[in-house]
Amino acid sequence: MSEKKHNVSRRQFLTYTLTGVGGFMAAGVILPMARFAVDPVLKAGAESDMYAVAEVADLTEEPQRFDFSYEQVDAWYQSEVTETAWIYREGDNIVALSPTCTHLGCTVNWDANEDYPDQFFCPCHFGRFEKDGTNIAGTPPTEPLHKYVTEVRDGTVYLGTAEPQI
Amino acid sequence: MLQRVYDWVDDRLDITPMWRDIADHEVPEHVNPAHHFSAFVYCFGGLTFFITVIQILSGMFLTMYYVPDIVNAYESVRYLQGEVAFGVIVRGMHHWGASLVIVMMFLHTLRVFFTGSYKKPRELNWVVGVLIFFVMLGLGFTGYLLPWDMKAYFATVVGLEIAESVPVVGELTKTLLAGDPEIIGAQTLTRFFAIHVFFLPGALLGLLAAHFIMIRKQGISGPL
Ligand code: HEM
Ligand code: FES
Numbered sequence: 001m002s003e004k005k006h007n008v009s010r011r012q013f014l015t016y017t018l019t020g021v022g023g024f025m026a027a028g029v030i031l032p033m034a035r036f037a038v039d040p041v042l043k044a045g046a047e048s049d050m051y052a053v054a055e056v057a058d059l060t061e062e063p064q065r066f067d068f069s070y071e072q073v074d075a076w077y078q079s080e081v082t083e084t085a086w087i088y089r090e091g092d093n094i095v096a097l098s099p100t101c102t103h104l105g106c107t108v109n110w111d112a113n114e115d116y117p118d119q120f121f122c123p124c125h126f127g128r129f130e131k132d133g134t135n136i137a138g139t140p141p142t143e144p145l146h147k148y149v150t151e152v153r154d155g156t157v158y159l160g161t162a163e164p165q166i
Numbered sequence: 167m168l169q170r171v172y173d174w175v176d177d178r179l180d181i182t183p184m185w186r187d188i189a190d191h192e193v194p195e196h197v198n199p200a201h202h203f204s205a206f207v208y209c210f211g212g213l214t215f216f217i218t219v220i221q222i223l224s225g226m227f228l229t230m231y232y233v234p235d236i237v238n239a240y241e242s243v244r245y246l247q248g249e250v251a252f253g254v255i256v257r258g259m260h261h262w263g264a265s266l267v268i269v270m271m272f273l274h275t276l277r278v279f280f281t282g283s284y285k286k287p288r289e290l291n292w293v294v295g296v297l298i299f300f301v302m303l304g305l306g307f308t309g310y311l312l313p314w315d316m317k318a319y320f321a322t323v324v325g326l327e328i329a330e331s332v333p334v335v336g337e338l339t340k341t342l343l344a345g346d347p348e349i350i351g352a353q354t355l356t357r358f359f360a361i362h363v364f365f366l367p368g369a370l371l372g373l374l375a376a377h378f379i380m381i382r383k384q385g386i387s388g389p390l
Contacts, residue, residue, distance in 0.1 A: 029220060029223070029259075030223075032252040032255040032256055032259070033223060033224060033227045033252075033256055033259075035251050035252045036227055036230075036246075036250055036251060036252045036253060036255075036256045037227055037230060039250045039251045039252075042251070075231075075242070075245050075249070076238060076241035076242045076244070076245040077238065077241075
């Protein structure tokens with residue numbers, strides 16, 4: 001640095017220090033608010049519980065509708081919400097499908113349209129699914145109905161979260 | 167890089183005169199703390215504005231979580247302060263800023279008073295300043311109710327009783343503010359919220375604009 005021309009002019013020095021200090025102060029104000037605003041994206045998802053939904057003895061080869069309720073904590077608001085699963089037995093296997101259409105989220109029903117017996121039917125844009133949840137080509141949905149994680153304990157079916165089949 | 171972006175825009179829109187007109191002025195010697203340290207008293211107006219900006223920003227962010235409803239208000243404030251990252255900081259900025267802005271405004275007013283800057287031709291700007299002062303008090307009063315805890319509630323009970331004690335129009339004023347002749351409740355909270363986040367900030371921005379345009383037009387007052 002000694003004798004060479006490393007001179008910083010008064011104006012440059014002031015520009016650097018004032019921009020630096022100003023930037024630091026602005027960051028100190030903005031960053032907490034930004035982190036505050038994006039918190040929902042960064043919050044760790046809650047571990048989901050398993051809920052008792054049906055008795056194995058009640059299940060048939062035909063999908064049946066079972067509703068189940070649980071306490072949901074939505075920030076400062078707690079309430080009981082009800083979810084639905086379409087459950088059937090396939091030999092020893094138990095299949096529980098979510099009724100949420102994979103097109104845009106309307107609710108599907110089993111065997112609800114006379115023209116399409118033994119299929120899941122969505123009234124919103126006429127999406128259709130096979131019994132195992134596979135979406136039928138030529139209708140709007142682009143993937144099969146989601147499948148609940150299932151567990152059987154003492155003759156009772158417990159469901160976890162609905163997860164994509166593919 | 168930044169310089170080239172600036173040049174590109176400036177080339178097309180000629181923005182240099184715009185910001186020069188607003189920001190590029192010689193600082194007179196008597197208001198420059200580098201010349202006379204005591205000139206720091208001229209900073210209080212700017213500091214008031216700085217804190218006002220922080221109030222507006224932190225207030226906007228608080229409304230992302232806050233609900234103006236008597237069932238949920240308290241819980242939402244507790245949630246945003248206790249569960250949301252940096253919630254204590256953002257609420258703290260708004261909470262302490264609300265007091266600090268009054269302090270800064272008071273110091274700024276003292277400086278204007280003791281430098282005699284309210285005299286001709288600046289009388290109107292003193293008037294606008296007093297209006298800003300009342301708007302700030304209004305913001306403090308209406309904001310204080312929003313957390314809907316005991317302190318908030320009874321502060322507002324007292325404030326509204328004071329309003330009611332005004333001769334002739336007192337009762338009317340109180341009902342108008344509280345939204346109900348007797349109850350201080352659901353309608354009071356929604357009204358105070360609307361006044362706090364829309365009406366008064368709107369009025370404040372208008373008054374600040376008038377304040378600054380007048381300063382720009384008249385320049386800073388001369389040395390003592
Ligand atoms: C510029 C002047 C302002 C002042 C002096 C002010 C003052 C206050 C005060 C004293 C409180 C109570 C804080 C507490 O007890 O912790 C408060 C709360 C609140 N203010 Fe403001 N405020 C201002 C601007 C704003 C603006 C512009 C908004 C929104 C756009 C806003 C939104 C809120 C909200 C949502 C609350 C409730 C949350 C809480 O209590 O922490 N404020 N304000
Ligand atoms: S939402 Fe089901 S078909 Fe569109």
